[in-house]
Amino acid sequence: LKAIRDLSYPIYIEQDNVKTFQEVFSNHVNQSRAFVVTDDNVWTLHRQVFMEMTSNLLIETIVVKPGEQSKSFEVFESLIQTLINKQIKRDDVIIAFGGGVIGDLAGFVAASLFRGISLIHIPTTVLAQVDSSIGSKVGINVSSGKNLVGAFKDPVFVYTFMPFLNTLTTREFNNGMAEVIKAGAIYDGSIIDDLQQKSFDMSILVKAIMVKVNVVKKDKYEHELRMILNFGHTLGHAIEKAHNYDVIKHGEAISLGMKYALLLGEKYGITDASTTKTLLSLFDKYNLLNHTLNDINSYIEFMKVDKKQRQDGLKFVFIESIGKAVIRRLKEEDLYVN
Ligand code: ADP
Ligand code: ZN
Numbered sequence: 227l228k229a230i231r232d233l234s235y236p237i238y239i240e241q242d243n244v245k246t247f248q249e250v251f252s253n254h255v256n257q258s259r260a261f262v263v264t265d266d267n268v269w270t271l272h273r274q275v276f277m278e279m280t281s282n283l284l285i286e287t288i289v290v291k292p293g294e295q296s297k298s299f300e301v302f303e304s305l306i307q308t309l310i311n312k313q314i315k316r317d318d319v320i321i322a323f324g325g326g327v328i329g330d331l332a333g334f335v336a337a338s339l340f341r342g343i344s345l346i347h348i349p350t351t352v353l354a355q356v357d358s359s360i361g362s363k364v365g366i367n368v369s370s371g372k373n374l375v376g377a378f379k380d381p382v383f384v385y386t387f388m389p390f391l392n393t394l395t396t397r398e399f400n401n402g403m404a405e406v407i408k409a410g411a412i413y414d415g416s417i418i419d420d421l422q423q424k425s426f427d428m429s430i431l432v433k434a435i436m437v438k439v440n441v442v443k444k445d446k447y448e449h450e451l452r453m454i455l456n457f458g459h460t461l462g463h464a465i466e467k468a469h470n471y472d473v474i475k476h477g478e479a480i481s482l483g484m485k486y487a488l489l490l491g492e493k494y495g496i497t498d499a500s501t502t503k504t505l506l507s508l509f510d511k512y513n514l515l516n517h518t519l520n521d522i523n524s525y526i527e528f529m530k531v532d533k534k535q536r537q538d539g540l541k542f543v544f545i546e547s548i549g550k551a552v553i554r555r556l557k558e559e560d561l562y563v564n
Contacts, residue, residue, distance in 0.1 A: 228432060232439050237360065237384040239435070241428055247279040247385060254382050255344065257319050259284035261309060263332035264323040265292040268350050271393045276323060276348075279387075286312050290331070297331050297366045299375075305335050319344040319382070325351035325398075326358035326476075330373070333364030337379035345381045350390040352402020352426075353477060356409065356434040359384050361442045372466065378446070386435075388428055397475070400512040404458075404477030406430065407508050408484065409437035412454045415549030421508055454551040457543040458484030464528030465519070474517055481514035486522070489563050491544040494554070501548055526561055 227246045230237040240246050251260075260283050262276070269276075269289050277285070288308050290296045309320075320343060322332035329347055336345035349359040365376020391399065403426070410417030414437050420430050438455070445451040462483030465474060488505060491497030509515050519525075529540065539555040546552050 228428075230432075230435065230439055232443050233360075233380075235380050235383050237386065237435060237439070239386045239388070239428065239432060241388050244275060244279050244387075247387075248282050250383065250385060251280070251283070251346075255319055255346075257317065257344075258282070259286065260319050260321050260346070261312065261314055262287045262321045262323050263290070263305065263328060263335070264288075265290050265296065265325075265328055267292045268324045268328070268390075272323075272350065272390060275387075275389070286314075288312075290328070292327070294327060294367070297327055297372075299366065299368070301331065302335060302366050305331070306339055309335070309339065314339070314343070316340045316343055319346060321346045321348060322359075322381075323348045323350065324354070325349070326354045329354050329359050330364050330376070331366060333379050333381070334366055334376055337364055337377040342379070345379060347381045347384040348390075349384065349386055351394060352391060352399055352431075353405055354402075355386045355391075355431060356402065357405045357438060359386075360435060360438045362446065372463070386431075388431070396513075400514060401475045401477035403512040404481045404484075404509070404514050406434045407505065407512070408455075408457055408480065409434040411484065411505055411545050411548060412457050412543070412551035413437040413441065413549060415547075418504065418508065418548050421511075422504075450553065453541060453553055454543055457545070457551055458482075458487055460529050460540065460542060461486050461525060464525040467528045468520065468525055478514055478517055481509045482517065482519060485509065485515065486563070487542065487544060490542070490561070491546075493563060494544070494560075496544045496546055496552065496554070498547075501545060504548060505545075522563065526558065529561065 228239040238250055262285055266289055320332055320336045322329045333345055336343050347359040349355045362378045362380050364379045365373045368374045414433055417433050441452055458480040462480035465479040488497050488502040539557050541553050542556045544552050
């Protein structure tokens with residue numbers, strides 16, 4: 227069991243031993259019951275392992291439908307209602323067991339119910355393990371945009387169990403790899419070398435987690451540094467929005483966004499062609515560039531309404547060299563590649 231203790235809560239990464247959870251849990255929580263929020267897919271596939279992991283606990287389970295649609299006010303409200311019906315109390319604990327959707331949804335419930343009850347993340351996708359379970363952001367979508375309603379909620383701890391990843395579809399696995407490549411591109415170039423030389427393993431997972439941990443540790447509330455995590459996301463969010471979140475997955479959208487940011491970087495003399503080439507070949511390796519985009523101009527309106535953007539121009543993340551991101555302010559007309 228590996229423990230990362232750089233944040234105000236620990237992140238545990240377990241290679242394969244189901245028994246370590248119980249000790250971790252009892253070291254952090256004075257409770258013998260827990261309310262598990264999960265989705266249908268995860269519960270069907272991993273119920274057994276989960277029950278083994280938590281065999282000393284009394285478990286109440288709430289299962290929601292898989293998919294981004296569950297990050298809604300309706301599901302949020304019904305989840306709260308269900309928890310209250312099941313007699314949840316202020317000093318109980320919620321376990322978010324699933325991908326990014328479950329972490330955000332159950333996390334926001336834990337942040338709001340009784341003004342906050344304890345939360346544990348057990349992320350089950352690559353994306354959730356390296357990205358969304360770290361950094362304390364939780365929230366739901368409203369009709370005008372993703373994650374527009376939310377909170378900062380520190381979990382008691384995050385427990386990442388590698389074998390959960392074995393059941394991911396190739397597309398879901400690759401989707402998370404986009405964030406792993408991003409971590410390498412912006413902060414730790416050795417991740418890029420690793421991905422070129424070997425297949426994904428715990429050491430790469432830990433390195434990618436450390437990128438997020440280091441950035442968030444220095445800048446939790448997104449002043450300058452945390453912005454580098456948005457590499458590829460300015461256009462990526464616009465793509466997701468333009469395509470209604472359905473057809474294109476987050477990792478695929480940000481890969482297209484990263485590709486665009488690399489080409490724009492070349493245009494402004496920030497990125498050199500060999501950096502672009504190295505990163506594009508990795509996106510290809512994980513089949514992340516299979517979508518055909520509309521004309522880039524059609525996304526520019528959407529980019530301007532990204533909630534991260536201010537009046538004084540668009541802050542845009544570029545890659546200077548592998549492992550080093552820089553932020554430049556762009557005017558709208560600067561966004562066109564040619
Ligand atoms: P994210 O990609 O942000 O983590 P989701 O929470 O929507 O997004 O998870 C993506 C999809 O993968 C969902 O359909 C979810 O049910 C499914 N899923 C999550 N974890 C696993 C797993 N370990 N094995 C198989 N499918 C999973
Ligand atoms: Zn992302």
